Amino acid sequence: MNARKFYITTAIDYVNARPHLGTAYEKIGADVLARYHRFAGDDVFFLMGNDEHSQNVATAAEKLGLDPHTYCDRMEPHFREAWAALDVSFDDFIRTTKPRHLAAVSEILKRVMARGDIYKGKYEGWYCVGCEAFVPEKDLVEGFCKNHGNRKPDWISEENYFFRLSKYEQALKDHYAAHPEFVRPTPFRNELLAVLKDGLRDISISREGATWGVSFPDDPNARVYVWFDALINYLAGVGFPADDESFAKWWPADVHVVGKDITRFHCLVWPAMLLAAGIELPKTVSVHGFLSVDGQKLSKSLGTIIDPAVEVAEWGPDPIRYFLMREMSWGRDGDYSHERLAGRYEHDLGNDLGNLLNRVLNMTGRYLEGTATAPASPDPENPLRTATQACRESYVTKMEALDPQGAILAVWDVVTRANAYVEETAPWKLAKEEGGAGKVNDVLWHLLEALRHIVCYLYPVMPRKMAEAYGQLGLGDIATVRFSDLSSFAFPEGITVMKGQPLFPRKE
Numbered sequence: 001m002n003a004r005k006f007y008i009t010t011a012i013d014y015v016n017a018r019p020h021l022g023t024a025y026e027k028i029g030a031d032v033l034a035r036y037h038r039f040a041g042d043d044v045f046f047l048m049g050n051d052e053h054s055q056n057v058a059t060a061a062e063k064l065g066l067d068p069h070t071y072c073d074r075m076e077p078h079f080r081e082a083w084a085a086l087d088v089s090f091d092d093f094i095r096t097t098k099p100r101h102l103a104a105v106s107e108i109l110k111r112v113m114a115r116g117d118i119y120k121g122k123y124e125g126w127y128c129v130g131c132e133a134f135v136p137e138k139d140l141v142e143g144f145c146k147n148h149g150n151r152k153p154d155w156i157s158e159e160n161y162f163f164r165l166s167k168y169e170q171a172l173k174d175h176y177a178a179h180p181e182f183v184r185p186t187p188f189r190n191e192l193l194a195v196l197k198d199g200l201r202d203i204s205i206s207r208e209g210a211t212w213g214v215s216f217p218d219d220p221n222a223r224v225y226v227w228f229d230a231l232i233n234y235l236a237g238v239g240f241p242a243d244d245e246s247f248a249k250w251w252p253a254d255v256h257v258v259g260k261d262i263t264r265f266h267c268l269v270w271p272a273m274l275l276a277a278g279i280e281l282p283k284t285v286s287v288h289g290f291l292s293v294d295g296q297k298l299s300k301s302l303g304t305i306i307d308p309a310v311e312v313a314e315w316g317p318d319p320i321r322y323f324l325m326r327e328m329s330w331g332r333d334g335d336y337s338h339e340r341l342a343g344r345y346e347h348d349l350g351n352d353l354g355n356l357l358n359r360v361l362n363m364t365g366r367y368l369e370g371t372a373t374a375p376a377s378p379d380p381e382n383p384l385r386t387a388t389q390a391c392r393e394s395y396v397t398k399m400e401a402l403d404p405q406g407a408i409l410a411v412w413d414v415v416t417r418a419n420a421y422v423e424e425t426a427p428w429k430l431a432k433e434e435g436g437a438g439k440v441n442d443v444l445w446h447l448l449e450a451l452r453h454i455v456c457y458l459y460p461v462m463p464r465k466m467a468e469a470y471g472q473l474g475l476g477d478i479a480t481v482r483f484s485d486l487s488s489f490a491f492p493e494g495i496t497v498m499k500g501q502p503l504f505p506r507k508e
């Protein structure tokens, strides 16, 4: 059977500020999905990258007396280091100033122009450099952009190139109707349907006199609008336009993971660009909510811009990954606080999961010399067998529905059931009964097998700690495990568990 292909992307980041916890949340979410699909046996391509043609980048470079290319080169390692610290497992990292991306932009411009969907016209309006977008007069709040209250938008009046977005209004409406899964979750789909109903207007896609950005063919004075440029990275990342074989294999993207502030670009402009270029549309745009810190939005002045590296140094990557995925519902806003992180660390990870593993390994060592054997007459109604089966179905459904929190909750049902099972069966009492050895073996065998499932299902969320746990169960290298290896409830024969350090030691 051929493996299913799965192509997932995240938004690319402006490099004029270092990555923070909000950006990290998006990358971790995408990483969990990518890792889940690898675990499911799919052929996965996971693309991330940096967005380097923003005016803010040019300005930041100028302040440091650097040319923008040098500046972008210097910023790249900050991003790569943050993602490595969080174990984000992208397959490729694209930068929009590099030749492969530039080639894709020029090919798309050529195609869209050939179709007559780019024309020259006069444009006037308020432009917010923070957003890199024109802001309609009606959306200004006392003259300011609602996202950037500290900086007045610029009034711009210039000859620009326009993209005929309005031409694709009906085609987009048809696409939304035929593909309810195009934008998820539903509230964002509804929001975009409302925008479509209001009608689309053509958008300006050039900036006159800008010195940073991709030049228009035959018009070096005009630079391509940064968004029109940036979106094309999703094509360039899988080989467009040079590598037909790669492009045919991976495109269309299965999931674009994006924040709720950039849905109009990804769910209206981007598909219209693709339609104009004669390219198939991505299958799903998965929209996530925003993170606040201690109930406050992320901002420099509030001191809520948290460096992921600092968090990782204190907690390690896995508790942070777990917390963000467990605490936040994909598509909704959520809050990050050290108090609740510490709570989840102690209760969920330390008590529920870590202690369960520890106790089961201890007892297996003490009563069975480290090796449990399959029960002579397996009980098909054993509660751990039933709970594991239910979890398996629910876990897959949730992951496929882009709901990592739901998947974690499904696994936690088994964790909870297993802890209760330890108390109910009380192996330490059974061990004292005459002829109780067989019963102790059967109980621990069921617990070990439940743990094998739990650990594998949590591997996409906590790759490091679950690899350790898998080793402690005596099962070897978790990276080679596939979902199909968990289709039966049968702890492998002849395995000797190896108790190790507690996975989530108590914090002072």
Ligand SMILES: [Zn+2]
Residues within 6 Å of the ligand: 128, 129, 130, 131, 132, 145, 146, 147, 148
């Ligand atoms: Zn703004």
